[in-house]
Amino acid sequence: MAWFKRKTKGITTSTEEKKDTPRGLWYKSPTGKIVDTEELEKNFYVSPEDGYHVRIGSKEYFEILFDDNKFKELDKDLTSKDPLKFVDTKKYTDRIKAAESKTKLKDAIRTAVGKSMGKDLVVACMDFSFIGGSMGSVVGEKIARAANYSLKHNIPFMIISKSGGARMMEAALSLMQLAKTSSKLAQLAEAKIPYISLCTDPTTGGTTASFAMLGDINISEPGALIGFAGPRVVRDTTGQELPEGFQTAEFVLEHGFLDFITARKELKQKVNQYIDLVTNNPLRS
Numbered sequence: 001m002a003w004f005k006r007k008t009k010g011i012t013t014s015t016e017e018k019k020d021t022p023r024g025l026w027y028k029s030p031t032g033k034i035v036d037t038e039e040l041e042k043n044f045y046v047s048p049e050d051g052y053h054v055r056i057g058s059k060e061y062f063e064i065l066f067d068d069n070k071f072k073e074l075d076k077d078l079t080s081k082d083p084l085k086f087v088d089t090k091k092y093t094d095r096i097k098a099a100e101s102k103t104k105l106k107d108a109i110r111t112a113v114g115k116s117m118g119k120d121l122v123v124a125c126m127d128f129s130f131i132g133g134s135m136g137s138v139v140g141e142k143i144a145r146a147a148n149y150s151l152k153h154n155i156p157f158m159i160i161s162k163s164g165g166a167r168m169m170e171a172a173l174s175l176m177q178l179a180k181t182s183s184k185l186a187q188l189a190e191a192k193i194p195y196i197s198l199c200t201d202p203t204t205g206g207t208t209a210s211f212a213m214l215g216d217i218n219i220s221e222p223g224a225l226i227g228f229a230g231p232r233v234v235r236d237t238t239g240q241e242l243p244e245g246f247q248t249a250e251f252v253l254e255h256g257f258l259d260f261i262t263a264r265k266e267l268k269q270k271v272n273q274y275i276d277l278v279t280n281n282p283l284r285s
Contacts, residue, residue: 027054044264053221053264055201058110058125061160065123065268071114074122075145079106080138084171092169095131103129107138108163111146113155117272117284122150125160128202133163135206136170140177143211147184156194156275161212165205178210185214194278196271199226199249199258217259217274220249221267226257 028034029052040047044064045054063069079096086092100106108130113122124146126133143159150157166174188195197215199208201224208228212218220226227234227247235242245251249261262270269285276283 029054046264051222051263053201053223055128055162057127057129057162058105058160061125062110062112062114062123064264065116065121065158065271066112066114067116067118071112071123074111074113074149075142076110077106078138078142080136080170082169083173084169086169086171088169095169099130103127105130107136107142108133108167109139109142111142111149113149113153116268119272119275119284120153120155121271121275122146122155122157123160124158126162126207128162128164131167133207134165134167135163135174135177136167137173137177139167140174140180143177143181144184147181147188150193151187151191154191154193156196156279157188158196158198158271159211159215160198160200161203161207162200163203163205163207163212165207175206178206181211182214185211189216194275196274198267198271199224201225202230204228204230213257216278218257219270220252220258220261221264222249222261224249226252 025037026034027037027040027047029047029050031050031052033047033049033052035047035049040054045056045060046052047054062071082092082096084092105127109124109126111122111124113120115121124143126139147157149155166177168174185195195214195216197212197218199212199218199220201221203212203224203226205228208226225247226249229237231242231246243251249258252258253261272284
């Protein structure tokens with residue numbers, strides 16, 4: 001069997017020299033489409049093959065909305081306290097510290113003001129990566145203060161919702177934020193200052209029951225989950241099978257709870273176009 005013997009060595013790379021594909025180089029969408037992460041970033045974090053909108057946070061939305069990514073962050077050092085001394089499997093204070101360490105955020109929302117297509121815009125954007133984007137007293141306070149800034153300077157206001165709802169570790173204090181934020185938005189309406197609500201995946205619970213559905217215009221990204229209780233809770237409670245696409249942005253739009261759905265790459269233009277229309281100004285392009 002001399003003819004079967006290899007005359008030269010095949011793979012000669014030593015184990016130490018072998019390299020794996022770096023993690024994070026590729027992104028796989030839920031439909032199985034694979035895209036290079038650099039291409040994904042250039043495409044506004046949307047999978048080019050299937051249009052899947054990847055979950056992103058305030059950092060990415062500020063990059064999309066503010067001209068040259070220039071903005072002034074408002075109340076950036078506001079942090080949560082623990083008045084109830086809440087403990088489950090761990091202390092609430094420990095959860096806050098762990099979330100801060102993991103995300104480099106102070107809480108589940110950031111607020112900022114900057115130029116968007118040349119004109120001022122105040123944006124409050126939630127971060128799902130911080131305890132599921134749950135709404136505690138800091139989230140409510142920062143939205144209220146951002147609304148006050150809009151009122152004082154007569155600047156349009158936008159909230160980007162991405163939340164699992166109220167923060168259970170703050171109990172009634174969390175639920176109070178629904179009324180607090182709603183009252184501030186009523187002041188904006190009275191002053192005739194535009195308020196735009198963008199619902200992203202997921203927008204659920206107390207967020208949906210308050211500011212997420214109170215916009216002068218309520219918009220969403222394609223495929224976002226929008227509802228009060230999630231589909232599994234509704235199914236288990238009613239004992240009925242749910243219609244296809246239940247609580248997706250498209251389903252919610254069809255039933256009249258949204259004004260329109262916009263792709264992320266068109267978000268900046270659509271938001272500013274709406275502001276120009278309602279303020280009776282020439283359309284920017």
